Amino acid sequence: MKESVGNPLRLQSVNHISLICRSVEQSMDFYQNVLGFYPIRRPGSLDFDGAWLFGYGIGIHLLEAENPEKLPKKKEINPKDNHISFQCESMVAVEKKLKEMEIDYARATVEEGGIQVDQLFFHDPDGFMIEICNCDSLPVIPLVGEVARSCSLVNLEKMQNQQQIQKMLQQL
Structure with missing residues (x-):
């Protein structure tokens, strides 16, 4: 694998995501009234x-x-599925609002080094996953x-074991 070279394409930010939907009207209603997006001009061409x-x-x-x-x-809410995540001010307020809107959701928690991150997952009208978190x-x-090449804890543990073996061999 080639070493990362920074920003070879000189990217600046994420611009948009595209979602295929059954009904543009239903999806617009969801993204406007649930998530707070607003419509913008779309090229007439x-x-x-x-x-x-x-x-x-x-x-x-x-x-x-x-x-x-x-x-x-998709009917099952699976936090490991493709999704877009939004940061929020108050997880309590989001959960209360989802209940009021009768939107089914799943709750998850991630903990790392004593820091807890709360997550709520739910679907848009077409089953695309949305996450709200305090990430x-x-x-x-x-x-x-080397650590950058690791994509899982198993790989990280293997690399740490290999590094320990290399250190022991160097000491001999």
Whole structure:
């Protein structure tokens, strides 16, 4: 694997995500009235149904499915599924509002080094996963060198064991 070279494409930020939906109207209602996005102008040259929304520094482009009846609909809320995550001010307030709106959700907690992160997961009208969290309490720690190549605790443990073996061999 090649070593990271910083920002080879000179990226600046995430611009938008695109979501294929059964009904642009239902999805617009959800993203506006549940998540607080607002509609923005969409280029008239686009020759398919859709809508653009914006909020929190990111755009959401809703694309009407050509065959909406063929879109699979996820029913089970699985925090390990593809999702977009939003930081919130109050997890208590979010959970209260989801209950008021009768939106099914799943709760999860992550703990790292004594820091607890609370998460709520739920679906948009088409089954796309949304996460609301207080993730800003978890520090962002860049990985460097060999550790950056590790994608799991198992791999990290293997690397630590290999490093210990290398140290022991160097001492001989």
